[in-house]
Amino acid sequence: MPELVESINCPHCGGPLNLTTGEVIVTCPYCGSAVRIRSDKPFLLRHSMLPARIDRDGAARAIQGWMEGGVMKPDDLRRTSQITSLDGLYLPFYVFEVDADTAYQGVLTRTGTNERRDGHLVRNYFWKVLGRRSGEYEVADYHIPLSLKVPFDTTQMLKDARMLNAEVDEDEAGRLAQEEVDAHQRELLKDLVDVVENASTTFAVKDSEFLHAPLWFAAYAYRGKTYKIIVDAASGDIVKGDIPGSSGGFGEFLKDSTRGIFRR
Numbered sequence: 396m397p398e399l400v401e402s403i404n405c406p407h408c409g410g411p412l413n414l415t416t417g418e419v420i421v422t423c424p425y426c427g428s429a430v431r432i433r434s435d436k437p438f439l440l441r442h443s444m445l446p447a448r449i450d451r452d453g454a455a456r457a458i459q460g461w462m463e464g465g466v467m468k469p470d471d472l473r474r475t476s477q478i479t480s481l482d483g484l485y486l487p488f489y490v491f492e493v494d495a496d497t498a499y500q501g502v503l504t505r506t507g508t509n510e511r512r513d514g515h516l517v518r519n520y521f522w523k524v525l526g527r528r529s530g531e532y533e534v535a536d537y538h539i540p541l542s543l544k545v546p547f548d549t550t551q552m553l554k555d556a557r558m559l560n561a562e563v564d565e566d567e568a569g570r571l572a573q574e575e576v577d578a579h580q581r582e583l584l585k586d587l588v589d590v591v592e593n594a595s596t597t598f599a600v601k602d603s604e605f606l607h608a609p610l611w612f613a614a615y616a617y618r619g620k621t622y623k624i625i626v627d628a629a630s631g632d633i634v635k636g637d638i639p640g641s642s643g644g645f646g647e648f649l650k651d652s653t654r655g656i657f658r659r
């Protein structure tokens with residue numbers, strides 16, 4: 396059990412909020428307010444959620460459907476597998492709408508000549524940052540279905556899912572988003588020039604969002620081994636799934652997905 400470090404009251408409804416070590420934004424279990432714990436003065440955040448349309452049974456059906464389809468999978472996968480755990484979690488995410496403009500100079504060598512190139516790589520992103528420090532939630536390939544979001548409402552939550560508080564505050568999340576967008580822009584530059592001599596990115600954060608997204612984290616057993624699957628409880632999509640026998644296992648699935656990116 397996480398260590399309980401403090402107890403304060405919700406600034407909105409007065410209900411008791413229990414804080415555990417490392418948590419900086421706590422969602423009130425009574426009214427659903429997201430409260431930033433900033434020294435001694437609690438601070439309310441704008442807070443959204445994605446409504447869950449897939450309950451526990453629906454998640455199990457989605458997993459079974461996934462096991463049946465696809466060329467990479469063993470023929471007996473559904474017959475032989477057993478779901479051994481299925482946990483519903485509301486994970487805290489920040490989403491930043493960012494305009495990124497990377498000014499670059501470089502050299503194109505692929506043509507056999509050394510052509511100098513310069514320009515601007517301009518992109519708009521909806522970039523997500525998970526508000527947890529643990530690496531146990533493998534959600535890099537999760538595309539938040541932002542069009543489904545609604546204001547946070549505890550009455551709309553799955554009854555048997557746990558809600559996790561944020562351990563990363565919005566300032567830190569914003570810095571992480573900028574670092575990640577910058578790294579991604581540098582990746583994209585490789586299409587434009589072979590040798591990057593200079594690149595510098597300016598950012599304009601146009602909007603930010605704090606939201607909880609429901610996901611089902613499942614494990615299944617197949618021929619003596621355990622594999623993991625994540626189901627998006629808002630859309631019913633399989634976010635990620637371990638396939639027995641494939642070389643990369645977790646991480647090979649959904650090859651066409653772009654990590655953490657929401658582009659218009």
Ligand SMILES: [Zn+2]
Pocket residue numbers: 405406407408409410423424425426427428
């Ligand atoms: Zn409250």
